[in-house]
Amino acid sequence: MNIAKPDYKVDGNTQARLDSLLARFEEHGPRNVGYPCNSIFDYSALLPFMGYVINNVGDPFHDSNFRSNTHDIEREVIAQFADMMHLSQDGAWGYVTSGGTEGNMYGLYMGREMFPDGVVYFSQDTHYSVVKILRVLKARNIMIKSQDSGEIDYEDLRETIRINRDSPVIFMANIGTTMKGAIDDVGKVRDILDDLAVTESYIHADAALSGMILPFVEEPQPYGFDSGFDSVAVSGHKMIGSPLPCGVALTRREYVARIARSIEYVGVLDTTLSGSRSALAPLILWYAFERYGMDGFREMVSRCLDVAEYAVARFNDVGIPAWRHKNSVTVVFPKPSEYVFRKWQIAPYEDIAHIIAMPHVTRETIDEIVDDCLREDTER
Ligand SMILES: Cc1ncc(COP(=O)(O)O)c(C=O)c1O
Structure with a gap:
């Protein structure tokens, strides 16, 4: 015995709200580097x-x-x-x-x-x-x-x-x-x-x-x-x-x-x-x-640690004293300008901030953040 599904057509206004919400998430997703949420997944089978x-x-x-x-x-x-x-x-x-x-x-x-x-x-x-x-x-x-x-x-x-x-x-x-x-x-x-x-x-x-x-x-x-x-x-x-x-x-x-x-x-x-x-x-x-199995997660974690290490090295190369703990994907560095932490959804705490190298954070992302940190506020 099946339960009938409601016959509901999404009206224009509702659809517009949904579309704009989706667009917001699409824009913010790749630049979420301050919170430890892996954004790469596909659960469409569910x-x-x-x-x-x-x-x-x-x-x-x-x-x-x-x-x-x-x-x-x-x-x-x-x-x-x-x-x-x-x-x-x-x-x-x-x-x-x-x-x-x-x-x-x-x-x-x-x-x-x-x-x-x-x-x-x-x-x-x-x-x-x-x-x-x-x-x-x-x-x-x-x-x-x-x-x-x-x-x-x-x-x-x-x-x-x-x-x-x-x-x-x-x-x-x-x-x-x-x-x-x-x-x-x-x-x-x-x-x-x-x-x-x-x-x-x-x-x-x-x-x-x-x-x-x-x-x-x-x-x-x-x-x-x-x-x-x-x-x-x-x-x-x-x-x-x-x-x-x-x-x-x-x-x-x-x-x-x-x-x-x-x-x-x-x-x-x-x-x-x-x-x-x-x-x-x-x-x-x-x-x-x-989907991943233990080997897949091992590979994922290893890639994240690699990006975290790269971030520490890139920051240090340009004179920004970043560091991280052993086995940690959390890269700690001095609190950047407001422009940087807003653009990259970085969570500041007192005089520090962190980037968390989750799977969607790549070496290219790190390069962009370091460049942003180097630029003076007045250029923006
Ligand atoms: C160390 C630690 N414990 C607990 C929590 C709370 O987790 P949730 O936000 O899933 O309730 C967080 C969230 O970032 C966390 O970093």
């Missing part, structure tokens, strides 16, 4: 799925009364990320989120449920959403100083944990900070916890961008569940590329039982933060893994 009411409400690892879902596809995506994050298939649980923020909220929620009187430690360079998440969760928290590199200041962390030694530690690790691409060394953090004889701890990793880089490089900084993660959030619309914001929250299956509640109305286990969830987002991520 367009037919826009014609159905599909919804992944509930736990992707359990049945749902809402049958038009992509839970099976979602489980494959989670299995893929579990593999990349060094978590056994049997021990893995996760779901496709609406983006990095939801993944971080999930991880910190889990940490707070495991240790309700725990203190959350996070660095100054942590993504801005975390302060809001901690307010929502009403979790005790302490901000730790960052080093100039963007990495957490381990001495400040040690001293602060020492003073609060009677409380469990929930550590929010940055596996690639937003502005500088800095990676907190979870090995060092675990050493601090061992030295201070902290027995109750939980590490959540925000690997929004670098979660799709480190699995593909030869000498990654420590990352993954074998390095001590208890949960991780990775964005889907960043390195993978997606027209819909999305991401993945991944944790250990044994922890999830603590928050699961069975909901009769939808016949699901309520283990996710949102109720109704996109069924298209898991399909998009799954399709990207089908």
Whole structure:
């Protein structure tokens, strides 16, 4: 039995609005170099799925009364990320989120449920959403100083944990900070916890961008569940590329039982933060893994790192002190003129800015940006 499709013809005004919106996106797309969103993708094979009411409400690892879902596809995506994050298939649980923020909220929620009187430690360079998440969760928290590199200041962390030694530690690790691409060394953090004889701890990793880089490089900084993660959030619309914001929250299956509640109305286990969830987002991520495979992503990441290295060299050649961290596609340089950061959608922060070498950013793009930085404002 088919449901009749509505017979609706787009009127001239509506079409004009849609056309002008499309033109705007076409113009801005190639010059988005300040935000980590891969703009090169083709999901047209998935367009037919826009014609159905599909919804992944509930736990992707359990049945749902809402049958038009992509839970099976979602489980494959989670299995893929579990593999990349060094978590056994049997021990893995996760779901496709609406983006990095939801993944971080999930991880910190889990940490707070495991240790309700725990203190959350996070660095100054942590993504801005975390302060809001901690307010929502009403979790005790302490901000730790960052080093100039963007990495957490381990001495400040040690001293602060020492003073609060009677409380469990929930550590929010940055596996690639937003502005500088800095990676907190979870090995060092675990050493601090061992030295201070902290027995109750939980590490959540925000690997929004670098979660799709480190699995593909030869000498990654420590990352993954074998390095001590208890949960991780990775964005889907960043390195993978997606027209819909999305991401993945991944944790250990044994922890999830603590928050699961069975909901009769939808016949699901309520283990996710949102109720109704996109069924298209898991399909998009799954399709990207089908399309690229691990080798394709390795090649993509390698090209991005190459462009990032080229950018550092080009800036330095003309006397602009740009730099980047090992295995990072984030190129940090002094805040350019307003003309440059507006033209290239560069995100300035205090006196610095960054270019993020995503797949659509080429060596030619970098040449153009460097030329723009060299020109005086008055020439424009
Ligand atoms: C390090 C980091 N964490 C979290 C986020 C939040 O991700 P989203 O915007 O997908 O919620 C971002 C966004 O840029 C980020 O850079």
